[in-house]
């Protein structure tokens with residue numbers, strides 16, 4: 295491949311625009327200089343020139359000094375309900391191609407209730423839920439305790455703690471009020487899913503030449519090299535199944551499920567993948583990849599991950615978080631992360647890739663290649 299000029303766009307933790315009284319974990323989603331450096335090195339190892347810059351309001355001016363071929367975007371944004379979509383919107387306006395999901399998928403996935411509505415439309419299982427805007431709304435009678443409360447538009451476990459698990463209406467009202475006031479956004483209340491926790495990384499694209507891919511794709515059909523094997527996608531029973539054409543099915547890889555075994559974590563984290571664990575004790579959980587599961591469960595989770603990727607119209611890479619209900623063994627999608635963390639040796643998708651022999655440099659350049667192919671640039 296030709297040497298490209300790649301703009302690495304990120305929002306650095308050290309540039310976080312702190313405001314007084316903000317929650318302690320407010321900026322946990324932002325990336326460290328170390329992560330940016332790792333991505334930069336990987337892209338250089340791929341033979342490219344890299345210009346790294348903060349994705350802030352001066353971005354258009356900064357970009358205008360260079361002839362950029364493509365941006366490698368990991369900007370989480372700072373403010374606004376759709377903050378992850380802001381830099382991609384600017385790049386679309388400037389007609390600069392970029393890696394990862396577009397404006398719509400980023401805005402959608404950041405808003406967990408909205409993403410759950412889209413997944414539900416496509417028949418994808420996700421915990422029953424209700425959104426609380428004031429906190430005083432009557433509780434939906436279908437929701438049975440224990441319930442789980444978290445912010446609607448955060449990531450990295452922000453706002454998730456032992457208090458997220460609410461055993462009665464009093465605890466729920468208290469936690470919902472806390473979340474609304476502290477994080478200044480609606481609270482999402484879900485059924486609490488007791489059971490094992492998994493996450494699946496994905497690399498590549500489904501049908502990049504189709505503007506609106508529809509779900510129901512066999513994971514094995516989506517794997518590299520499996521295109522055109524004559525298998526047909528099975529319906530998912532909701533009448534909206536769509537058969538993707540074989541020639542449009544080349545290169546989405548789903549990495550094996552990674553189990554996050556939280557049992558070694560302190561009891562006060564309540565078996566949850568909290569902000570504290572993700573930011574301060576990421577080496578305490580056991581990360582098992584490929585996770586020890588039955589083939590049936592693994593297939594189910596891979597199918598859900600691929601279909602969630604398609605339903606939300608993710609591009610190039612993503613990660614899908616699930617919990618498997620202990621009583622029924624049913625996997626449920628907690629959320630889709632179109633901007634999965636990319637810390638070398640640490641982030642879940644990086645571990646997933648390693649499990650199938652894809653090293654860090656290959657993963658980062660794989661994301662770049664997927665985007666270039668999607669834009670028709672290679």
Ligand SMILES: Nc1ncnc2c1ncn2[C@@H]1O[C@H](COP(=O)(O)OP(=O)(O)O)[C@@H](O)[C@H]1O
Pocket residue numbers: 421442444448449450451452454484485486487488491565566567568615617628629
């Ligand atoms: N409905 C739920 N039931 C049980 N645990 C949950 C539920 N939702 C979230 N969690 C726990 O909280 C963690 C973070 O929630 P998640 O929805 O993945 O948000 P984030 O964007 O912060 O990763 C999960 O990894 C899981 O441990």
Ligand SMILES: [Mg+2]
Pocket residue numbers: 450451615628629
């Ligand atoms: Mg998550």
